[in-house]
Amino acid sequence: MILPVHDRLRAHVAHLLTSLYALAPAETPPIVLDYPPNRDLGDLGTPLAFELARRLRKAPKAIAQEIASAFGTVEGVVGVSAAANGYLNFFLDRRPFLLDRLAGPAGTTLRDEARFAGKAIVEHTAINPNKAAHIGHLRNSALGDTLVRVLKFRGIPVEVQNYIDDTGVQVADVVVGFRVLEGKTFDEIRAIADSTRFDYFCWDLYARVTEWYDGDKEARLKHRTDTLHDIEHGGNENADIAAFIADRIVRCHLKTMARMNVDYDLLTWEGDILRLKFWAQAFDVLKAKGAVYLQTEGRLAGCWVMPIQEDEEPKAQSQEPEEAEEREKVIVRSNGVVTYVGKDIAYQFWKLGLLGRDFHYRVFALRPNGDPLWATCSTGGENDHPLYGGAAYVYNVIDVRQSYLQKLLKQALVAVGHPEGAERSHHFSYEMVALSHATARELGVAPAPDSEDAKRPFVEVSGRKGLGVKADDLLDTLTRNAGAEVGKRNAELGDEERLRIAQMIGIAAVRYFLIKFSRGKVIAFDLEEALSFEGESGPYIQYAVVRANNIFQKVQQRFGLDEAALLTSLKDIPAGELTGEHGTQDLWALVLEASRLDEVVDQVIRSLEFSVLAKYAFSLAQSFNAFYHRSPILNEERDDVRRWRAAAVIYVRDQLTRALDLMGITVPPRM
RNA sequence: GCGCCCGUAGCUCAGCUGGAUUAGAGCGUCGGCCUCCGAAGCCGAAGGCCACAGGUUCGAAUCCUGUCGGGCGCACCA
Incomplete structure (x- = not known):
């Protein structure tokens, strides 16, 4: 470091x-x-x-x-x-520099400014619990999870939350699908959930409902409104069905995310925010501070609104008086129902410890590491639960289309007298995942040849229409391809081991692919490109580490030299290979580059740009590959030279392993 | 109309708070390297008025202004 x-x-x-x-x-x-x-x-x-x-x-x-x-x-x-x-x-001073780093602790020390600041909350994933996850959701969770890992690496305590919108339109639509379109009873829905890929089933059903609405919006959308109403009020069968669907789909999402090495501390359910009257509490504060007011005239009469502050100073003279009229965002509708923005304000207040209320908590499931995964609940729950909320920093990982709402959130914080809370609320925004034309064709969702859409650089996915790449399908395909490659190269492996390795490689491929672009860029997802395990890819980096491991293992076998013994010997042997006296700086250049991981992480946190980390890991792997091709280790006859090279192999292997871990990528034993 | 983002090799993209002869990768193309630590690899070649025009600076792909292209957002939806 x-x-x-x-x-x-x-x-x-x-x-x-x-x-x-x-x-x-x-x-x-x-x-x-x-x-x-x-x-x-x-x-x-x-x-x-x-x-x-x-x-x-x-x-x-x-x-x-x-x-x-x-x-x-x-x-x-x-x-x-x-x-x-x-x-x-x-x-x-090269020798002590390398020896220190080989002996040193894995992580970095927290710098003073961050040490006493408190924990950070990262909210990510937040998929509507009404259908299977798709490739776009994967970008969210890959970014979110990497943010979590990077913050932890920096020594910052992190709480990971996954927000579940169990009371929204999307869940209501699937309820309508089951009840109205399919005419299913609750028991029949349960049976379907137990006997099918439920998230896939709902994916199709949701698309059908959307299409059905379009057939006769006037008459049919009333089903949505009624169902939504039922869900919000609770205590009826539609609400119970919605809760059941959300619960089952969330469990599907968690499985998908576990494949991606993505994990959470807490599931926050929107329904609990409603039932526990978080909004009412926040509303009191907003009213007391004058941040919202009741509009009495115009088209928004009867609504509680928040004035929208424009960034730019109004260009004083040039504007007509009518146009200079203040813009307003509706927070509570004239029918008394709070909007999404309102609920989000309350949630954000809670995250920052400014609300003065808390959830109840229950154990929802077990996490991959065996710890309990906690979820919010409205009543009862466990008395003995970890403390949640009340963070010093909040990162909301949400796509760029929500920038406007996220800006309003900060404004609300300023308006109620918490500018520092606004300062510490970060909208981690990123662009969408679309499909390349080639992949859209492959999936049979290509736009008509002469349409406007055909002229665009990429094809938009649409969950409503059921167009897109399901996350699990993608992971399956990647695993299958990786498995074939592993089998080709390692015929002696058993099926189980081959599959295990193939999964590691497949995950490396997606996660790296989703991280390597800067977040402001639309990813035109191309199946062939994502399946590529060559060049700038996760598997390329894994391969470098696997080779490093192999090389060092052979050093141990052939020279009877374990890591500890090697490191001790480095204190006394001639260091010409490291200091450049042998005419090349390759070894030292590699060590120096490898030491920069903490600097890169620092930059990543400042810029929230993970492409920096991806590129760093890749180019370090590249340098390492070039290095061992040029500088033999096992076949090197000079003992001191061999030892220094072996030491470099160890250091680079460790640093690359850490860098991969930050991206949620593990290192297979072979590949 | 207003706001945000993007415009760098044939294609997909890096280039952080401006800095060091030839602006970097990957893919694709062309040419080499498996009796030698596993070729998911390595070496080499071709390919760019960094959208355009001004400005700031000792120094600009990077900062500022404007123009042109493209995307997204600006609901009593979430």
């Missing part, structure tokens, strides 16, 4: 600037550290002298030289040089 070195260097240089140029700490420019293009120039460098040139009225090169000659000593740094172009470069 490299960040401690960064911190030491920055502190030292900052101190140097104050004594050298009498710069007050406030005047010192931020000290940017980066990596010179090659190891001969240095290991770390800073363009600081350019920054100071104007203020000090000196040439950058002269400044760099002054700093270099006054540099003194910093632990772990053995050299400083002022490059001809004005860069200031540092050389690290």
Whole structure:
């Protein structure tokens, strides 16, 4: 891990600037550290002298030289040089650097600013519990779960919540499907749930209901409204059926997500937010603070509304008085029913510990690791449950189309006097998953050749129409393909082991694929591309680690050298291979790159951009592949050289394994 | 109309708070490498006025303004 070195260097240089140029700490420019293009120039460098040139009225090169000659000593740094172009470069003490890292703890230490801040809540997945999960939901949970892992790596306590909208239109529609279209009784629905892939069954049924509505909206949509009403009020059969459906579908989703190595601490049910009157509580606060008011005239008469603050200052003169009229968002409808935004405000208040009410809690299921998975409930529940809510930071992983609502959420927090809560509420937004034209054709959902849709770069998926790639189908296909490849290469493996490995590879392929694009980009999902286990893919990185493991195992067998013995011996043997005296910097360059994981994670959390992590892991794997092709380990005759190379193999293997773990990817024993 | 996002090699994309001769990957194309730690691999070649125009800066793919393309959002739906 490299960040401690960064911190030491920055502190030292900052101190140097104050004594050298009498710069007050406030005047010192931020000290940017980066990596010179090659190891001969240095290991770390800073363009600081350019920054100071104007203020000090000196040439950058002269400044760099002054700093270099006054540099003194910093632990772990053995050299400083002022490059001809004005860069200031540092050389690290290589042997202790590598030995420290091989011996050091796995995680990073929490930096001061984060240490006492409290826990973070990450909400992700939140699939409507009325049909099977699809590829778009996978992007959400892959991003959300990676965020969780990355925050934990940083030392931040995290609570993972999955929000279940069990009282919404989508569930109501499936109830309508069962009751009105199919004429099924509750018992018959139970029988169907017990004897079919229920999430798949509902997927089709939901599409049929949507189509049926379209046939005669006037008459048929009333079924939806009535059912919705029943569900909201409870104590009737429709409500019981809706609860049953939601429960069963959520269990399907959890299974799908478990395949993806995605796990949760708590399921929060919208129904409980309603029944426990979270909204009423939040509503009182909003009213008391004047954040919402009752509109008495115009088209929104009778609604409780929240004024919408525009970001831009109104362009004063240019606007007509009528147009400058304030915009309003309805929070409570004129019929007294709260909107989605209202419920979400209450939920967000609770997440931040600002509501003053809590759920009851029950155990819903067992998690893959054997711990209980908790869910909210309205009454009863266990007395002895972990504490939930009341977080210092909240990340809501929701697609970009909800940006507007998420903005309103923050406004509500500001309006009730909690600007810091708004500050600490993050909308982790990301773009949609669509289908490539090739894949749409393959699935038989291609748009008509001369339609508008055919001209677009990708084909939209639609849960309502049942168009899209179901998550489990995709995972099945990936596993099957991976299994065939594994079988080809490892004929001696038994079926069970082959399947186990194939699953690891398949998951690596999807998860990496869903992470490697920046989140602001629409993914045009292409089956063939996602199935590819070559090139920039999860399996490529797994392969590098598997090779590293193999190589080191053979080192152990052939030379009787275990890890501990190897590491101890490194203290005393000649280090020419590491220090570059043998004419190549390859080994050191690889070690230095491998050490940057913590820096990358830091950047990932700052930017919430996981493509950075994906690219880093991939290019480290690439460097490693190139390294062992060029630098033999088992066949190397010089003992000290072999030991250093083996040490590098261990370090890179460990760092890559950690990087993969952050992406929810495990390392198979062979592949 | 207003707001947000995107526009980098044939295709799909990286390029973080602006910085170091040739702007990087993957796929595809072309050419090499399995008696030598597993070829899901490695090495090499071709391929780019970083949408366009201004500006800021010692220095811009990166920051600012504008233009043009494309996507999404702006419900008493969630």
